Amino acid sequence: MIAIEVNGETVQANAGEMLLTALRRLGIKIPTLCHIDGLPPSGACRMCDVEVEGRPNLQPSCATPVVEGMKVHTHSPRAVRARKTIVELLLANHPDDCLYCVRNGNCELQTLAEELGVRVRRYQGARDRYHVDQSSPSIIRDPEKCILCGKCVRVCEEIQGVACIDFIGRGSKTRVGTAFDQGLNVSSCINCGQCVMVCPTGALRETSHLKEVYEALSDPDRFVVVQHAPSISVTLAEEFGMKPGADVCGALTTALRLLGFDRVFDTSFSADLTIMEEASELVHRIKTGGVLPMMTSCSPGWIKFVEQTYPDFIPNLSTCKSPQQMLGAVIKSFYAERESIAPEKIFSVSIMPCTAKKFEAGRPEMSRDEVADVDAVLTTRELARMIRMRGLDLANVAPQPADTPFGERSTAGKLFGATGGVMEAAIRTAYHLVSGEDLADLKVQAVRGLKGVKEARVQVAGLDLGVAVVSGLGNAAKLLDEIAAGRKDLHFIEVMTCPGGCIAGGGQPLGADGEAIRARMQALYNIDRSEGVRTAHGNEAVQRLYREYLGQPLGDKSHHLLHTHYAPRGVVA
Amino acid sequence: MIQVDVEPILNEFGDAGRDALIPILQAVQERQGYLSREAMIEVGQHLGLPVSKIYGVATFYNQFRFQPQGKFHIQVCRGTACHVKGSARVLDAVRQALKIEPGQTSRDGLFSLEVVACIGACGLAPVICVNGEFYAGMTTEKVDKLIRSCQRKAAENG
Ligand code: SF4
Ligand code: SF4
Ligand code: SF4
Numbered sequence: 001m002i003a004i005e006v007n008g009e010t011v012q013a014n015a016g017e018m019l020l021t022a023l024r025r026l027g028i029k030i031p032t033l034c035h036i037d038g039l040p041p042s043g044a045c046r047m048c049d050v051e052v053e054g055r056p057n058l059q060p061s062c063a064t065p066v067v068e069g070m071k072v073h074t075h076s077p078r079a080v081r082a083r084k085t086i087v088e089l090l091l092a093n094h095p096d097d098c099l100y101c102v103r104n105g106n107c108e109l110q111t112l113a114e115e116l117g118v119r120v121r122r123y124q125g126a127r128d129r130y131h132v133d134q135s136s137p138s139i140i141r142d143p144e145k146c147i148l149c150g151k152c153v154r155v156c157e158e159i160q161g162v163a164c165i166d167f168i169g170r171g172s173k174t175r176v177g178t179a180f181d182q183g184l185n186v187s188s189c190i191n192c193g194q195c196v197m198v199c200p201t202g203a204l205r206e207t208s209h210l211k212e213v214y215e216a217l218s219d220p221d222r223f224v225v226v227q228h229a230p231s232i233s234v235t236l237a238e239e240f241g242m243k244p245g246a247d248v249c250g251a252l253t254t255a256l257r258l259l260g261f262d263r264v265f266d267t268s269f270s271a272d273l274t275i276m277e278e279a280s281e282l283v284h285r286i287k288t289g290g291v292l293p294m295m296t297s298c299s300p301g302w303i304k305f306v307e308q309t310y311p312d313f314i315p316n317l318s319t320c321k322s323p324q325q326m327l328g329a330v331i332k333s334f335y336a337e338r339e340s341i342a343p344e345k346i347f348s349v350s351i352m353p354c355t356a357k358k359f360e361a362g363r364p365e366m367s368r369d370e371v372a373d374v375d376a377v378l379t380t381r382e383l384a385r386m387i388r389m390r391g392l393d394l395a396n397v398a399p400q401p402a403d404t405p406f407g408e409r410s411t412a413g414k415l416f417g418a419t420g421g422v423m424e425a426a427i428r429t430a431y432h433l434v435s436g437e438d439l440a441d442l443k444v445q446a447v448r449g450l451k452g453v454k455e456a457r458v459q460v461a462g463l464d465l466g467v468a469v470v471s472g473l474g475n476a477a478k479l480l481d482e483i484a485a486g487r488k489d490l491h492f493i494e495v496m497t498c499p500g501g502c503i504a505g506g507g508q509p510l511g512a513d514g515e516a517i518r519a520r521m522q523a524l525y526n527i528d529r530s531e532g533v534r535t536a537h538g539n540e541a542v543q544r545l546y547r548e549y550l551g552q553p554l555g556d557k558s559h560h561l562l563h564t565h566y567a568p569r570g571v572v573a
Numbered sequence: 574m575i576q577v578d579v580e581p582i583l584n585e586f587g588d589a590g591r592d593a594l595i596p597i598l599q600a601v602q603e604r605q606g607y608l609s610r611e612a613m614i615e616v617g618q619h620l621g622l623p624v625s626k627i628y629g630v631a632t633f634y635n636q637f638r639f640q641p642q643g644k645f646h647i648q649v650c651r652g653t654a655c656h657v658k659g660s661a662r663v664l665d666a667v668r669q670a671l672k673i674e675p676g677q678t679s680r681d682g683l684f685s686l687e688v689v690a691c692i693g694a695c696g697l698a699p700v701i702c703v704n705g706e707f708y709a710g711m712t713t714e715k716v717d718k719l720i721r722s723c724q725r726k727a728a729e730n731g
């Protein structure tokens with residue numbers, strides 16, 4: 001501990017930490033535009049400038065280590081004026097499109113302009129004219145709104161290991177774009193949306209499916225069903241001012257009904273279904289000498305990453321479709337038959353934490369007879385827009401249960417929402433498959449928590465399994481490199497594209513910090529602790545589906561509806 | 574299109590790592606006349622760098638071109654002396670006559686345009702250089718004439 005003086009008060013700071021970290025801990029709000037928690041400072045924006053006595057220039061607090069005895073003024077007239085000037089300069093060539101902008105009301109640039117009292121356009125710069133890149137199934141890029149903070153570039157490279165975007169050009173012509181300035185769709189972008197999560201402005205947003213959904217809802221000939229992913233109920237509340245981690249599952253269901261959806265299903269049901277198939281596949285691979293380690297397949301960004309960057313590992317990917325696609329498939333087969341509705345009449349919507357799910361739903365492998373299993377994918381943010389437009393205050397909506405036959409879930413399926421959840425659910429069911437009994441203690445502590453890499457050895461009824469759980473594709477790439485180099489101790493690997501898993505997916509409410517993500521995760525663990533049915537195989541509705549329709553895991557019907565295949569794809573990488 | 578095998582160039586640089594990126598790109602351009610996509614992709618694979626990065630670095634520097642040079646490579650000087658003598662108008666005249674921007678090559682492959690900072694011929698300002706030959710005291714009219722004569726030359730030589 002060292003002592004520093006902040007705004008006239010002596011306070012303690014940790015040796016070696018950056019000033020910004022210390023100031024934030026003290027509850028002092030310092031604006032930042034280029035800082036990313038957990039990554040080395042880039043010092044690009046200078047919004048975090050503070051005055052340090054004895055130093056002639058303002059110091060960027062994000063990149064200035066604390067020094068014993070330093071005297072800091074965070075909001076001196078000079079520091080505040082500098083910040084205001086920076087914002088004014090950023091606005092000099094900005095489109096000023098706020099009223100029509102997706103970030104209106106939660107834009108960091110807009111907020112700073114307001115907080116710093118920008119009332120006139122002090123600098124007039126030539127407007128840059130760029131095309132909006134709408135080529136991607138998941139992400140829309142509008143370079144005119146970009147302030148070149150560089151966060152998207154760094155997240156894409158340093159967290160995701162994808163690096164499909166970088167700064168192009170120089171000086172006033174600098175912009176962010178892909179190799180050869182092509183559309184994102186032909187780049188190595190994996191559609192994860194992590195760039196959207198860090199973008200301070202409306203330069204990045206998801207490709208919206210709202211129009212299609214509204215059209216379907218107002219078409220009397222369409223039967224519109226909706227499913228919501230395991231993580232949605234513990235993140236949506238934040239869009240309505242509630243505390244991170246509040247679980248609004250029941251209110252969410254009611255809200256979806258009020259929005260006009262004919263049936264409301266729970267993707268956690270099909271997460272249980274996924275586990276039945278995936279755990280069976282794992283046991284089958286182990287017993288028959290199949291390709292190991294098996295790797296999970298529910299995160300579509302990861303799948304594209306393997307297909308384009310690590311095609312040698314395609315045989316390691318589980319052939320299971322993701323829960324979204326499994327539910328989509330049984331809705332348009334089993335359910336359509338049971339209810340005597342033509343599959344083409346069904347419009348199947350899913351609410352996902354994820355922008356890559358939009359890409360996944362559009363994959364040609366994910367339709368049968370030219371009918372897509374899932375027709376539209378909305379992010380948590382898009383759903384929140386619908387709920388607001390409908391004038392609903394989620395906090396005051398009375399909860400209702402989901403519809404049968406896809407509304408029941410175990411807590412294992414719910415755990416899919418966080419990194420390690422698929423692993424934990426799979427271990428519970430694999431144990432049961434091998435031994436016929438349930439684990440004495442269902443909780444698998446070693447795979448819980450927000451760490452990017454978690455490894456453990458688990459005993460599944462006589463089988464000694466090496467398991468690894470990684471999130472963030474940079475971490476996944478490292479592990480794949482180890483395996484390619486000869487590492488042999490692993491049997492099963494869970495990979496989530498986004499750091500932390502779906503609770504921190506690219507479609508989730510913006511502006512969540514580490515603490516909020518932890519609260520979302522805890523909410524899922526609380527659900528698991530407090531409910532009775534905690535294994536996928538214990539989900540009675542899933543068992544019924546096998547009895548009435550599918551037969552057995554890995555059977556013919558399952559193979560046809562619930563499994564898929566992958567192929568190498570060429571991209572500019 | 575001139576396609577150059579990049580491998581010999583990469584071999585020349587041996588085990589040189591990422592710090593050799595710019596010299597490598599220079600060598601490729603030297604041989605190829607420009608940086609083709611294929612070459613940048615190959616350089617990226619060789620150095621273990623994403624192509625987005627290669628493209629980002631290459632576009633940072635004025636010296637790199639991304640289209641093959643035209644039969645007539647036109648360099649317009651925008652140095653101080655030329656600027657004072659009205660080179661902005663000269664550049665505009667070339668852009669309008671050829672319908673290309675600096676760094677680009679006309680579709681027929683005849684012309685490419687480059688802006689240079691100071692070509693070192695201040696006495697001739699404003700000056701244009703076509704395939705190494707200087708044209709002094711340029712005006713809008715002279716630009717049109719020069720381009721027409723290039724087109725004639727190209728037509729004559731088939
Ligand atoms: S990005 Fe922000 S400041 Fe720019 S138009 Fe959108 S809301 Fe306004
Ligand atoms: S969506 Fe993901 S992969 Fe694509 S640009 Fe953004 S961060 Fe990179
Ligand atoms: S797109 Fe957004 S995150 Fe990327 S550099 Fe521009 S403002 Fe920053």
Ligand code: FES
Nearest residue numbers: 034043045046062
């Ligand atoms: S946040 Fe410190 S320089 Fe951008």
